[in-house]
Amino acid sequence: MTAPLLEVQGLTRHFAVKRGLVFxxxxxxxxxxxxxxxxxxxxxxxxxxxxxxxxxxxTARLVxxxxxxxxxTVWFEGQDVTAMTGEPLRSLRKRLQIVFQDPFAxxxxxxxxxxxxxxxxxxxxxxxxxxxxxxxxxxxGQVGLAAYHAQRxxxxxxxxxxxxxGIARALAVEPSLIVCDEPxxxxxxxxxxxxxxxxxxxxxxLGLSYLFIAHDLAVVKHMAxxxxxxxxxxxxxxxPAAALFANPRHPYTRTLLAAIPRPDPHRTHxxxxxxxDVPSPMNPPAGCRFHTRCPLAVDRCRTEMPVLGAVGDxxxxxxxxxAELPPLDAETAAASAPAAARRxxxxxxxxxxxxxxxxxxxx
Amino acid sequence: MPDPILRIEGLRTVFRSSNGxxxxxDGVDLSIARxxxxxxxxxxxxxxxxLSLSVxxxxxxxxxxxAGRILFDGNDLLSLPPKKMRAIRGRRIGMIFxxxxxxxxxxxxxxxQIVEAMRAHDPRASAPDLRRxxxxxxxxxxxxxxxxxxxxxxxxxxxxxxxxxxIAMALACEPDLVIADEPTxxxxxxxxxxxxxxxxxxQRESGMAIVLIxxxxxxxxxxxxDIAVMYAGKVVEHAPTAAIFDDPQHPYTLGLLGxxxxxxxxxxxxxxxxxxxxPPFDPPPGCRFNPRCVFADDACKVEMPxxxxxxxxxxxxxxxxxxxxx
Numbered sequence: 001m002t003a004p005l006l007e008v009q010g011l012t013r014h015f016a017v018k019r020g021l022v023f024x025x026x027x028x029x030x031x032x033x034x035x036x037x038x039x040x041x042x043x044x045x046x047x048x049x050x051x052x053x054x055x056x057x058x059t060a061r062l063v064x065x066x067x068x069x070x071x072x073t074v075w076f077e078g079q080d081v082t083a084m085t086g087e088p089l090r091s092l093r094k095r096l097q098i099v100f101q102d103p104f105a106x107x108x109x110x111x112x113x114x115x116x117x118x119x120x121x122x123x124x125x126x127x128x129x130x131x132x133x134x135x136x137x138x139x140x141g142q143v144g145l146a147a148y149h150a151q152r153x154x155x156x157x158x159x160x161x162x163x164x165x166g167i168a169r170a171l172a173v174e175p176s177l178i179v180c181d182e183p184x185x186x187x188x189x190x191x192x193x194x195x196x197x198x199x200x201x202x203x204x205x206l207g208l209s210y211l212f213i214a215h216d217l218a219v220v221k222h223m224a225x226x227x228x229x230x231x232x233x234x235x236x237x238x239x240p241a242a243a244l245f246a247n248p249r250h251p252y253t254r255t256l257l258a259a260i261p262r263p264d265p266h267r268t269h270x271x272x273x274x275x276x277d278v279p280s281p282m283n284p285p286a287g288c289r290f291h292t293r294c295p296l297a298v299d300r301c302r303t304e305m306p307v308l309g310a311v312g313d314x315x316x317x318x319x320x321x322x323a324e325l326p327p328l329d330a331e332t333a334a335a336s337a338p339a340a341a342r343r344x345x346x347x348x349x350x351x352x353x354x355x356x357x358x359x360x361x362x363x
Numbered sequence: 364m365p366d367p368i369l370r371i372e373g374l375r376t377v378f379r380s381s382n383g384x385x386x387x388x389d390g391v392d393l394s395i396a397r398x399x400x401x402x403x404x405x406x407x408x409x410x411x412x413x414l415s416l417s418v419x420x421x422x423x424x425x426x427x428x429x430a431g432r433i434l435f436d437g438n439d440l441l442s443l444p445p446k447k448m449r450a451i452r453g454r455r456i457g458m459i460f461x462x463x464x465x466x467x468x469x470x471x472x473x474x475x476q477i478v479e480a481m482r483a484h485d486p487r488a489s490a491p492d493l494r495r496x497x498x499x500x501x502x503x504x505x506x507x508x509x510x511x512x513x514x515x516x517x518x519x520x521x522x523x524x525x526x527x528x529x530i531a532m533a534l535a536c537e538p539d540l541v542i543a544d545e546p547t548x549x550x551x552x553x554x555x556x557x558x559x560x561x562x563x564x565x566q567r568e569s570g571m572a573i574v575l576i577x578x579x580x581x582x583x584x585x586x587x588x589d590i591a592v593m594y595a596g597k598v599v600e601h602a603p604t605a606a607i608f609d610d611p612q613h614p615y616t617l618g619l620l621g622x623x624x625x626x627x628x629x630x631x632x633x634x635x636x637x638x639x640x641x642p643p644f645d646p647p648p649g650c651r652f653n654p655r656c657v658f659a660d661d662a663c664k665v666e667m668p669x670x671x672x673x674x675x676x677x678x679x680x681x682x683x684x685x686x687x688x689x
Contacts (some may be wrong), residue, residue: 051551158639188406189591193622193635218624260626261581265604274553277521335607343686347617348634348659
């Protein structure tokens with residue numbers, strides 16, 4: 001086995017919470033990320049999923065070393081990211097980039113798109129003015145925008161186009177890993193599909209790896225090769241996407257899957273399985289952190305914290321009762337009604353035709 | 364439809380701008396029966412939120428309703444004097460907003476805000492009586508320990524709990540109609556499932572009608588009896604929920620259905636819709652969807668299609684529906 005592109009070991013980040021203004025004192029710690037380990041291979045997409053407060057975004061920022069870990073290591077391309085300083089850390093950022101969630105807040109409104117895309121090249125001392133301009137034009141083409149867009153300002157673009165600009169900026173320095181922090185959750189569904197397709201095309205063309213942070217499991221299913229499910233700062237299940245979706249071995253993963261509203265009016269409605277809200281990460285429950293919402297919790301779950309254990313090939317879950325979980329009924333994709341299927345196929349064919357003509361017209 | 368609780372006819376809501384009036388809602392006809400749920404689906408900028416504000420007569424200036432009628436239980440809301448409208452708003456039509464953090468007042472407790480809503484419509488009620496009813500309202504939305512939660516501030520609550528308070532407030536006066544504008548969009552998926560369950564149960568208990576505004580086709584599939592698909596200020600397709608999914612007619616509806624990633628299957632590429640929603644101040648001539656439509660021909664660029672009936676309950680605004688006939 002070759003060395004992974006990224007290997008994270010026991011990553012932990014606690015935030016101290018202070019009370020009081022003058023004589024401030026520690027009121028407790030938020031265990032935002034608490035002992036997270038995973039690896040990511042070249043050309044692979046690993047998704048971190050979970051609900052708000054599960055620590056997925058903090059994990060992403062720790063990997064990029066935008067914040068410092070309390071404990072644990074991050075190995076990237078054979079180097080310990082957590083021990084780097086100065087020039088090596090700067091050049092690391094050429095290899096590790098990020099696409100943010102909010103395409104409105106993550107682009108400087110005072111800079112033209114050309115300046116935004118050129119800035120990382122200048123920072124890293126890549127090329128001269130001439131070659132950088134060529135690179136900007138090439139980047140815009142790569143993300144489905146036109147070269148003349150370089151003169152425009154972010155406010156002249158729609159949300160989906162701005163997200164394309166954010167992706168182009170991340171690509172500018174030719175990284176090997178891009179952290180995508182909820183890259184499509186602020187977008188409308190038709191535009192979201194465009195951006196998902198673009199990310200997949202770019203991955204295929206450039207051999208990129210993605211650490212894909214998301215809360216939408218349906219999006220994750222279409223993007224990820226492997227999935228890690230997080231709950232209150234810990235990974236509760238990790239495995240190949242196909243195995244994890246077909247046969248989830250942690251009750252929380254099953255809860256998440258069951259809660260997704262299905263666009264199928266004929267499906268009999270399933271009652272919500274998890275009750276209550278995610279507990280505060282400042283005061284996580286003893287034992288298994290999910291036991292307060294788990295339909296299967298027994299006494300052992302309330303006292304003893306389960307650790308990740310293998311449940312299949314490359315598939316692990318942290319649950320005392322994982323072996324007892326019945327196999328999940330394979331959810332047969334609701335076959336589209338004949339009229340809908342016929343029209344969707346026609347739509348797809350027309351769309352492929354239209355795209356082929358635009359491609360041949362531009363080349 | 365027998366005795367609809369709400370009927371919207373030819374509604375046109377415009378915003379004044381330097382380039383003249385811009386129509387956010389442009390000639391919408393809809394109706395909803397008592398006790399039923401109408402889902403209004405569309406992407407940002409399609410006019411679905413302005414439509415709901417028009418019904419409540421809460422369109423912020425420089426916006427105004429320029430034409431049409433909004434018949435609520437037989438009365439045209441647009442011609443009511445403000446005082447009469449206030450008696451209906453909150454009392455007979457409740458509203459649930461998307462963002463429970465910004466739509467609750469942070470300096471009042473949850474209970475005080477519910478009491479305030481009830482007192483506005485029942486000024487003579489005694490304080491203990493209002494308090495008792497507010498606690499009962501919190502209990503109805505399955506908030507544990509409602510008497511204690513009565514005295515808590517919004518920041519002390521989770522997002523799901525705050526949305527329950529919003530729902531308790533909207534339902535406190537037992538309205539006939541509730542307008543829910545993206546009620547679960549800001550919530551985590553497990554909490555969303557709980558809130559949708561709650562709305563279903565409360566509807567069964569009280570017989571209220573719900574207008575559910577959302578961009579999420581999964582949510583409407585589970586909740587709505589009928590669906591109206593909006594695009595650029597117009598209803599482009601309107602049908603019972605099953606017909607929208609089994610017999611979709613409008614190319615935009617097809618595009619939306621193709622765009623959603625589904626949890627049951629994994630396709631290599633999603634059928635996205637190319638391009639973006641046109642800005643309301645510069646709609647394309649002809650059919651507003653034509654620049655993004657794979658079926659568009661010259662007629663679509665000139666002539667705006669109107670809603671026409673296909674069958675008894677299914678209407679669509681497309682020259683080419685059904686598309687396999689083209």
